[in-house]
Amino acid sequence: MLLKELLQLRRDRYVRIRLLVPPLVQLFMFGYAATFEVHRVPTALLDRDASQASRDLLASLTASGRFEVTAIAANEAELIRLVDRGRASIGVQIHPGFAAALRSGRTATVQVLLDSTNSNTALIALRYIGTIGRTLAGDVARDRLGRLAPAELRAIPAIVLAERPWYNPVFDSRWFFVPGVIGSLMFVLTVNMTAFAVVRERETGTLEQIMVSPIRPAEFILGKTLPSFALGLALAALITLVGTLWFQIPFRGSVLVLGLGTTLFLSSTLGLGLLISTICRTQQQAFASSFFVLTPAFILSGFTFPIASMPLPLQWLTRLDPLRYYLEVLRSTFLKGVGLEVLWPQMLAMAALGGLLTAASIVRFRKSLE
Amino acid sequence: MTVRRTLAIARKELIQVRRDPRSLLIAMLMPVLLMGLLGYGARLDARQLPVWIFDRDGSQESQALLHQVRASPYFALVRTVERYDALVAALDAGRARLGLVVPPDFSRRLRSGERVAVQALVDGTDDNSAHLAIGYAEAILDRFAAEVQGDWIRRRGLSERAFVAPLSIEARTWYNEDLDSRHFIIPGVVALAMALVGALLASLAVAREWERGTMEQLVSTPVTAAEILVGKLLPYFAIGMADAAICVAIAVGWFAVPFRGTLLALAAATALFLLVTLLVALFISVTIRNQLGASQIAILATLLPFNMLSGFAFPIDQMPAPVRAITYVVWGRYYLTVVKAILLKGSPLGDLLAPMSALALYALAVGVLATRRFRKSLD
Numbered sequence: 001m002l003l004k005e006l007l008q009l010r011r012d013r014y015v016r017i018r019l020l021v022p023p024l025v026q027l028f029m030f031g032y033a034a035t036f037e038v039h040r041v042p043t044a045l046l047d048r049d050a051s052q053a054s055r056d057l058l059a060s061l062t063a064s065g066r067f068e069v070t071a072i073a074a075n076e077a078e079l080i081r082l083v084d085r086g087r088a089s090i091g092v093q094i095h096p097g098f099a100a101a102l103r104s105g106r107t108a109t110v111q112v113l114l115d116s117t118n119s120n121t122a123l124i125a126l127r128y129i130g131t132i133g134r135t136l137a138g139d140v141a142r143d144r145l146g147r148l149a150p151a152e153l154r155a156i157p158a159i160v161l162a163e164r165p166w167y168n169p170v171f172d173s174r175w176f177f178v179p180g181v182i183g184s185l186m187f188v189l190t191v192n193m194t195a196f197a198v199v200r201e202r203e204t205g206t207l208e209q210i211m212v213s214p215i216r217p218a219e220f221i222l223g224k225t226l227p228s229f230a231l232g233l234a235l236a237a238l239i240t241l242v243g244t245l246w247f248q249i250p251f252r253g254s255v256l257v258l259g260l261g262t263t264l265f266l267s268s269t270l271g272l273g274l275l276i277s278t279i280c281r282t283q284q285q286a287f288a289s290s291f292f293v294l295t296p297a298f299i300l301s302g303f304t305f306p307i308a309s310m311p312l313p314l315q316w317l318t319r320l321d322p323l324r325y326y327l328e329v330l331r332s333t334f335l336k337g338v339g340l341e342v343l344w345p346q347m348l349a350m351a352a353l354g355g356l357l358t359a360a361s362i363v364r365f366r367k368s369l370e
Numbered sequence: 371m372t373v374r375r376t377l378a379i380a381r382k383e384l385i386q387v388r389r390d391p392r393s394l395l396i397a398m399l400m401p402v403l404l405m406g407l408l409g410y411g412a413r414l415d416a417r418q419l420p421v422w423i424f425d426r427d428g429s430q431e432s433q434a435l436l437h438q439v440r441a442s443p444y445f446a447l448v449r450t451v452e453r454y455d456a457l458v459a460a461l462d463a464g465r466a467r468l469g470l471v472v473p474p475d476f477s478r479r480l481r482s483g484e485r486v487a488v489q490a491l492v493d494g495t496d497d498n499s500a501h502l503a504i505g506y507a508e509a510i511l512d513r514f515a516a517e518v519q520g521d522w523i524r525r526r527g528l529s530e531r532a533f534v535a536p537l538s539i540e541a542r543t544w545y546n547e548d549l550d551s552r553h554f555i556i557p558g559v560v561a562l563a564m565a566l567v568g569a570l571l572a573s574l575a576v577a578r579e580w581e582r583g584t585m586e587q588l589v590s591t592p593v594t595a596a597e598i599l600v601g602k603l604l605p606y607f608a609i610g611m612a613d614a615a616i617c618v619a620i621a622v623g624w625f626a627v628p629f630r631g632t633l634l635a636l637a638a639a640t641a642l643f644l645l646v647t648l649l650v651a652l653f654i655s656v657t658i659r660n661q662l663g664a665s666q667i668a669i670l671a672t673l674l675p676f677n678m679l680s681g682f683a684f685p686i687d688q689m690p691a692p693v694r695a696i697t698y699v700v701w702g703r704y705y706l707t708v709v710k711a712i713l714l715k716g717s718p719l720g721d722l723l724a725p726m727s728a729l730a731l732y733a734l735a736v737g738v739l740a741t742r743r744f745r746k747s748l749d
Contacts, residue, residue, distance in 0.1 A: 036498035168494030309413035
């Protein structure tokens, strides 16, 4: 049975291409395109003060590498127009009297216009501007205290946040997305492959032939899923290699833990694929159904959108999503390097989902034969 | 090309669509499902992040700080722990995304006018949420520090004027004033739903005729190639527009995404985008003559690039130059620019000429390609 499946897989060159090319293309596309980082934000400047202080502030904005000056506006109307037309995402305006205000101990204002159509980029850009502004303000404040304040006031309490980013110290989006791509790709591929493998037999009418042979249903299912299983593991290894070698994602955990997680995850995706195949009569239907199941599973997995930010009912739904657990295992083994002592709930959940889905598909499969 | 014959083909196609209720159901349910899931689930602005706090000071001052963290809408599940390794374990297990450590001399240093550092351990795995978490924490600390400094100065009976904040950054966020990531994601879902349904259904339409051998019958009638193609696409065009209408209605009516432009501009852009999507799907199904292959390739060719390279979630101007060059081929990028501009900015059509004409050109090019390919395949 297993041999027959492998033969069929080898015969279909088109299928082989379809299995290998999209994952690799996806890995590279996601790897390079998927980023929430903020660099080189197109920025328009309007410096109506034209003083040393204003130039210093603007210079420290551009020196941060986060902002790229794409236009210098001559007046406020032009600045607004630049942002309106999308020529710049951020417009920075320094009002006249900026340097004077700093010197005389008043508050100097910098106006920032943000195109917040992309709220995320806007938020992060605003944080960078805030950090740069805070540094400047700190310098000026210290300077003022030194010059103006009486001796007993030279000291003033201050609180700073010492940030210690763990696991991904440079906030590299790729470190977050590449392990996620591995999980999502395997999810889509293995569910589809299993679903099609059974439906194809049904469509071509060879399912009856096999059923009259002495092969038992359980053996049939095992034989059907083993190639997908092997392929899934091979694929995981391949993409992991590309991720660590090409994209330089650290791998800090143990290969064994990842292997166990992958095996448990595959058991649930294969069960899901089988279940879909028992509901559908044609490959066409199988495609539509798997699509209908995979899309929500993908959205709910936490691949792009953090689960913690979802409303509670959706958060409950994510608990039924095997991909959610696998992504947690992947990201934890890659970036955090934690082991089973932390990941056992995820492993348990995947095993339970796998068992449930496989059992359901066997029951349905028996029924669909009668 | 006559209208009568084109409509006849369209009617035949419509009957075929009706006979396949499952596909039609998916066509109608998909937008609702996507809208619901993404509308609620797709938040990038990270609210309710779990934060754990290790307060080593336990003073009145540190309690006041904790209180402010607790009151913030951005942090949830604030828990205080007694040991450092409990904090580490929580971060390791992902139960906490941010761990704040208040040093033991927090209140003493503040009272004596010294500088004190609160440590923020942040789980950087999800770099985006990590950024936001630090940003929120900084904002809270800034506010707290300003209060402490104000107190300090007042208690010494000094004028506060000497200590006004040197710099204030006055941010005006336009178009999406509350910085709500929903308003940024949801317009894209309209396009996503249309692209999916259009690509899936239309790619099947032509391939089905080949598979069943009915294409030969159609060709032997006096109907021309262009009439067949237009006639076949019309019903799917109608379905796609209906999907778009459903999506926009949900977006504006339910999720309260602002609609600042004109309906006419939106309809024109949507029609163009849908046309391109259908023509691409058609081109694929003319080239690959089996339904399964055609629908899979169509989904791969539209969905994947659309998700990744159109600016739907990931900003295009942040991509490396070669990838940015590829995005010009992804027609979803032009539509997304237009939809967001119409909904959020209320831009007049005059501002959108560039992406609109890009879409029109695209439609023309793919239309010509598909017709030519189709004619050739008949010979």
